[in-house]
Amino acid sequence: MRAVTPFLMFQGQAAPALALYLTLPGARLLHRQDTPDGRVEMAELDLSGQRVRVTDSPIPHAFTFTPSTSLFLDCDTREEFDRVCDTLGAGGAYLMPPDDYGFSTRFAWLNDPHGVSWQVNLPHTP
Template sequence: MRAVTPFLMFQGQAAPALALYLTLPGARLLHRQDTPEGRVQMAELELSGQRVRVTDSPVPHAFTFTPSTSLFLDCDTREEFDRVCGALGAGGEYLMPPDDYGFSVRFAWLNDPHGVSWQVNLPA
């Protein structure tokens, strides 16, 4: 096996999701190919060394993201934690708002405005 890569499939929201994710610390776009209609056919970005693939589904489907699968981010500083939570949480929904839950200095679990679930952690 060569690699395991998270794959996020959107329904018309891949471009704004990519724009949001590229504001995160350590994020960079590796590749993007759009359809003639302007939807994201395939994109790959890197989030702090982890490659993530993103696409817009060409076919409508009855399912979306669920918090049971999430991307877990460890932050280096409180400022970075606050900035990441602010960016991902704007227009999204907190499942666990930023707080000290006893297992790290600060933790938050949220769904971003595109439905992707994130766990943001500031380890001890």
């Protein structure tokens, strides 16, 4: 097996989701191919070393994202943690708002405005 890569399938919201994710610290676009009508056929971005693939489904589906599967981000500083939460949380919904829950310095769990679930962590420093 070569790699395991998270694959996010949107229903017409891949382009705005990509634009949002590319504002995160350490994010960069590796590849993007659009359909003739402007939807994202396939894109790949690097989020601090983790590749993530993104597409707009050509077939309508009755399902969407679920919080039971999430992307987990470890931040390096409080400023980075706050920036990531502010960026992803704007227009989204918190499942666990930013706070000290005891298992890390700060933690938040949220669904971004496109429905993708993120766990944002600021680990305890040794």
